[in-house]
Amino acid sequence: MKPFEYYSPQSVAEACALLAQLGSGAKILAGGTDVLVELRKSADDVASSIIDITGISSLKGIEESSNTIVIKPLTTHTEILRSALVGTYAPLLKTAVAGIGSPQIRNRGTIGGNIMNAAACADTVPPLIALGARIRLQSSTGDRTVALSEFFTKPYITVAQRGELLVEIRFPKLPSDARSSFMKLGRRNALSISRLSVAAILTRDQSGVLTDARIVPGASLPTWHRVSEAENLLIGHKPTRELFVEAGKKVSDIMISFTGRRWSTEYKEPVIAVLVRRALEECH
Numbered sequence: 224m225k226p227f228e229y230y231s232p233q234s235v236a237e238a239c240a241l242l243a244q245l246g247s248g249a250k251i252l253a254g255g256t257d258v259l260v261e262l263r264k265s266a267d268d269v270a271s272s273i274i275d276i277t278g279i280s281s282l283k284g285i286e287e288s289s290n291t292i293v294i295k296p297l298t299t300h301t302e303i304l305r306s307a308l309v310g311t312y313a314p315l316l317k318t319a320v321a322g323i324g325s326p327q328i329r330n331r332g333t334i335g336g337n338i339m340n341a342a343a344c345a346d347t348v349p350p351l352i353a354l355g356a357r358i359r360l361q362s363s364t365g366d367r368t369v370a371l372s373e374f375f376t377k378p379y380i381t382v383a384q385r386g387e388l389l390v391e392i393r394f395p396k397l398p399s400d401a402r403s404s405f406m407k408l409g410r411r412n413a414l415s416i417s418r419l420s421v422a423a424i425l426t427r428d429q430s431g432v433l434t435d436a437r438i439v440p441g442a443s444l445p446t447w448h449r450v451s452e453a454e455n456l457l458i459g460h461k462p463t464r465e466l467f468v469e470a471g472k473k474v475s476d477i478m479i480s481f482t483g484r485r486w487s488t489e490y491k492e493p494v495i496a497v498l499v500r501r502a503l504e505e506c507h
């Protein structure tokens with residue numbers, strides 16, 4: 224491992240000042256489950272300074288206001304899994320974190336690290352986009368809020384500027400009549416990275432007609448976003464298996480329109496359609 228300078232700020236202001244002062248060689252360390260892998264590489268662009276933010280208590284915890292849930296970035300996957308607030312108001316996020324890595328990874332890995340690492344297989348991102356999450360980024364010169372759906376430009380690349388720290392993730396509580404699901408498919412049952420995933424939310428009125436539908440596939444499109452073409456097939460109709468099959472097929476078609484046909488398409492085309500159909504059935 225290449226030697227590096229180690230800093231341990233105790234406040235957001237101190238961390239932002241360090242980021243500004245140390246420039247491009249600096250790297251934030253949260254749980255370290257992605258950063259440590261990187262630090263062990265022998266590449267020239269490996270960080271020369273590590274800013275360990277785990278001592279900043281204001282970046283930990285889950286809070287609620289009247290209709291919003293706020294998750295601070297240092298909250299671990301295990302803490303999210305155990306949160307009654309998340310279980311009640313964002314159950315699909317709870318399902319997603321339950322499947323991340325192993326107990327050891329979930330105990331160390333944070334939601335902030337999962338978002339900022341921006342890997343295509345990041346399991347918290349499809350549910351958060353389906354929930355309409357927004358994130359707050361802070362730097363030494365100010366702060367700004369970005370919709371998570373507009374944060375990623377391609378795998379591992381985001382619109383975050385050098386010097387910006389993720390300080391908050393915020394989303395509206397799911398209404399009590401909404402039903403949600405997260406499904407992921409990996410190469411094995413445990414310690415498995417998503418090959419494909421999907422987050423879905425359905426809401427229906429008293430008569431059973433769908434009034435809202437949200438579908439966000441993971442590890443399928445160049446960046447995560449809701450597939451409105453599939454959602455619109457559902458809204459205004461009573462749910463049926465045929466409708467869910469059609470929505471799954473639509474997501475599959477949209478995926479191929481982005482990726483073209485490649486070696487993995489033979490497998491991914493039917494599988495994403497079935498995952499979407501199953502997620503919608505679970506919501507129903």
Ligand SMILES: Cc1cc2nc3c(=O)[nH]c(=O)nc-3n(C[C@H](O)[C@H](O)[C@H](O)COP(=O)(O)OP(=O)(O)OC[C@H]3O[C@@H](n4cnc5c(N)ncnc54)[C@H](O)[C@@H]3O)c2cc1C
Nearest residue numbers: 253254255256257258323324332333336337339345346389
């Ligand atoms: C064996 C193994 C299995 C895994 N399985 C899964 C899985 O099933 N699903 C999945 O989604 N992921 C998985 N991961 C990836 C990883 O565990 C998660 O992405 C985790 O949430 C990363 O969080 P962290 O706190 O460890 O991030 P770190 O490694 O500390 O940081 C990750 C990145 O985010 C940046 N960062 C962290 N916090 C902030 C912040 N507040 N502001 C700005 N930048 C920040 C860091 O600089 C770094 O670039 C796995 C990893 C391993 C090693």
